[in-house]
Amino acid sequence: MDLRRFGVIGAGIMGCGVAQAIARAGSPVELIDLDDDRLQAAQRTLRSNIRQQKFFDRSAPPVDDQLALIRMTTCYDGLAEVDFVVENVTEEWDAKAGVYARLDAVCKPECVYAANTSAISITRIGAATKRRDRVVGMHFMNPVAMKPTVEVIRGHHTSARTLDAAAAFLKSIGKAGVVVEDMPGFVSNRVLMLTINEAVFLVQDGVAAAAEVDRIFRECFGHPMGPLETADLIGIDTILKSLERLYEAYWDTKFRPAPLLRKMVDAGLHGRKSGAGFHSYAS
Known part of the structure; x- marks a missing residue:
């Protein structure tokens, strides 16, 4: 073509x-x-x-x-x-x-x-x-x-x-x-957004700090990046919007964004592009 x-x-x-x-x-x-x-x-x-x-x-x-x-x-x-x-x-x-x-x-x-x-x-x-x-x-x-x-x-x-x-x-x-x-979220984000959202709930609930969550995924599963590092790379604001779209599409509570996500977006903690998210990127 x-x-x-x-x-x-x-x-x-x-x-x-x-x-x-x-x-x-x-x-x-x-x-x-x-x-x-x-x-x-x-x-x-x-x-x-x-x-x-x-x-x-x-x-x-x-x-x-x-x-x-x-x-x-x-x-x-x-x-x-x-x-x-x-x-x-x-x-x-x-x-x-x-x-x-x-x-x-x-x-x-x-x-x-x-x-x-x-x-x-x-x-x-x-x-x-x-x-x-x-x-x-x-x-x-x-x-x-x-x-x-x-x-x-x-x-x-x-x-x-x-x-x-x-x-x-x-x-x-x-x-x-x-x-x-064609189904909202397709393959990648129906899985990835759930993983990131649950990782955010872990931090919100005090189960583990962001660095510990990401270390487990890197060192135990061999992932090149942990889910919260991935969220920072994509953008916390983008993660929130994606979860909102998935929730609207399926009306399934499993896609309900963690309240900590909204708080971070309101605070301007959008990840790498803002200099801070679940991790700090200050030079």
């Missing part, structure tokens, strides 16, 4: 990671966010991340060459000619639905939409567009550059052709995909 031009909506951690992967593969990409402040922050993040990648991957193109392929803008008009769009906005339905209405107004009919979501139904996202068969879920893991595999979600109307396009896109950026069916 011939995919030449790409768009990425949302210039946060995940959006920057996807845009970086596309530029690393030598393709142009439109990176869109709400305002110039966010895009300037993304520019700094991308330059730092690409420099770091270049240090470990000498075969990567020069930093400035990769950055030149990423056009940052607040305008959707540049998406008129793209073949594949990856959407990475916050896990809030109104925000996502608004993005897809704007995409439908600009993108050519054959353009594929890939929703990078942790918990929102791909079928529901497809229903918010005029091309339900050309919408697919694509759950990238953080950090994007270091994760070789992506969870691909088939919505109720997702066509075989769209799945082929998703596979071709992933292959073009050096990644593989595992296709699963």
